[in-house]
Amino acid sequence: xxxxxxxxxxxxxxxxxxxxxxxxxxxxxxxxxxxxxxxxxxxxxxxxxxxxxxxxxxxxxxxxxxxxxxxxxxxxxxxxxxxxxxxxxxxxxxxxxxxxxxxxxxxxxxxxxxxxxxxxxxxxxxxxxxxxxxxxxxxxxxxxxxxxxxxxxxxxxxxxxxxxxxxxxxxxxxxxxxxxxxxxxxxxxxxxxxxxxxxxxxxxxxxxxxxxxxxxxxxxxxxxxxxxxxxxxxxxxxxxxxxxxxxxxxxxxxx
Numbered sequence: 001x002x003x004x005x006x007x008x009x010x011x012x013x014x015x016x017x018x019x020x021x022x023x024x025x026x027x028x029x030x031x032x033x034x035x036x037x038x039x040x041x042x043x044x045x046x047x048x049x050x051x052x053x054x055x056x057x058x059x060x061x062x063x064x065x066x067x068x069x070x071x072x073x074x075x076x077x078x079x080x081x082x083x084x085x086x087x088x089x090x091x092x093x094x095x096x097x098x099x100x101x102x103x104x105x106x107x108x109x110x111x112x113x114x115x116x117x118x119x120x121x122x123x124x125x126x127x128x129x130x131x132x133x134x135x136x137x138x139x140x141x142x143x144x145x146x147x148x149x150x151x152x153x154x155x156x157x158x159x160x161x162x163x164x165x166x167x168x169x170x171x172x173x174x175x176x177x178x179x180x181x182x183x184x185x186x187x188x189x190x191x192x193x194x195x196x197x198x199x200x201x202x203x204x205x206x207x208x209x210x211x212x213x214x215x216x217x218x219x220x221x222x223x224x225x226x227x228x229x230x231x232x233x234x235x236x237x238x239x240x241x242x243x244x245x246x247x248x249x250x251x252x253x254x255x
Contacts, residue, residue: 055112055115055116055117058107058110058112058114059103059106060107061103061114063102064103064117064120066096067124067128070093070128073092074092074093074096074128074132074192077092079135083195087193093192096128097128100124103121104121129188130151133150133151133188134147136192141212141215141216142216146219146223149226149227150184150219150223150226156230164237175229177229177233179229180226180229183219183221183225184218184222187215187218187219187221191219193211195211195212196211197211
């Protein structure tokens, strides 16, 4: 009996020792796994920073940065108020707006489409248009209600685009949105010029044209296209969300 008891104790002792060793080994493996995960995370973040820095230096994104930097230049020139300064403000605005088409074309042609560019490009466009519109209200060239309508539409559609992107949906801009953009571009140039000018086309003389009135008409037309295109976008968004949902029976009213 004493021998059996001694053997059992030795076996129990060996079992406890083996469990302690296994526990220590598991702890070491766990610490090593956590350390390896931290190292991998640091490497991944370093690669992301490197990728973002590389993306920021490519030509399409540099043009987008240029467009953002031109916003205060346009506003400073506008603030001078004279016909000459307003003319140069219109030139700078036109150059900045045209870079929107150039950077998108370059990104697609050279295969430089990036996450940074997809974020900055629409942001730069909206900042440029919004800044100029708000500034023109203070100069008395645009009514505040029109600017509020335009900016409200842009904020709403931008929010919807963010939701659509999170759902994996891509909804392209329709013809109405493109007309809106073109009308705003020309209308804002007219409003920035802001003074009457003699204008003739070939043999026909249009006489004195007040570019503020012309610009307002174009912006009012752009408001119409803004809201028609917004309604179309909302419809496409709703249809796309419904198409993603699994078919389910609608609850019926028992009353």
